[in-house]
Amino acid sequence: MTSGTHATAVVTRGNESIRTVANGITLVRTVGGMVLAVLALHQESVTLLVAAYLTYWIGDMLDGFTARRLDQETRIGAVLDIICDRANTTLCAAAFIVVQPDVVVPVGIFLVQFCVIDFMLSLSFLYFPIKGPNDFHLVDGPLYRWNWSPPAKAVNTSVVILLCLVGLPWVAAAVALAVGAAKVASLVRLRRIMAERLGAP
Numbered sequence: 001m002t003s004g005t006h007a008t009a010v011v012t013r014g015n016e017s018i019r020t021v022a023n024g025i026t027l028v029r030t031v032g033g034m035v036l037a038v039l040a041l042h043q044e045s046v047t048l049l050v051a052a053y054l055t056y057w058i059g060d061m062l063d064g065f066t067a068r069r070l071d072q073e074t075r076i077g078a079v080l081d082i083i084c085d086r087a088n089t090t091l092c093a094a095a096f097i098v099v100q101p102d103v104v105v106p107v108g109i110f111l112v113q114f115c116v117i118d119f120m121l122s123l124s125f126l127y128f129p130i131k132g133p134n135d136f137h138l139v140d141g142p143l144y145r146w147n148w149s150p151p152a153k154a155v156n157t158s159v160v161i162l163l164c165l166v167g168l169p170w171v172a173a174a175v176a177l178a179v180g181a182a183k184v185a186s187l188v189r190l191r192r193i194m195a196e197r198l199g200a201p
Helices: 021-044 044-069 075-099 099-125 133-138 141-147 150-164 169-198
Strands: none
Touching: 021 044, 021 075, 044 075, 044 150, 075 099, 075 141, 075 150, 075 169, 099 133, 099 141, 099 150, 099 169, 141 150, 141 169, 150 169
């Protein structure tokens, strides 16, 4: 859908339940990932760090798949997922920096990009009649492709970390800066869209 097409309302009227299988998976993977990250931080363990990231990433894919499969996509679930992603990311990043100090620059850039700029972008779906960022193609095609399409989400959440894990921190820093620039450009585009459609000052 092009940027000039208005979003189609996909929000179900009435109260949303937080008691869904998908949200349960989100909570379990978040607590599990955070516990493993804290242990990795305390013990300076690469094994526990990898386990923490795998718990976070696999759980994040599983809760999204479950929500779609069981028709449990809700706005409250989307917000929960967005917040839990940042909780997992922050603790895993802290453990990573302790275990491998030479990643501090790329991981630091990544944290600013993901936990501040991308956080604002991800929560912007609340301004529109959609269930979550995965439905942002109903609002604007380019913003969806840049931020929430499957390739964009993979780059956003894992490429910088994987590059650090394989010993390429400066390549990771360059990727993190490029992603951050794309996020800033996305914010500028989003601001224009909101001004046009919602009458934002």
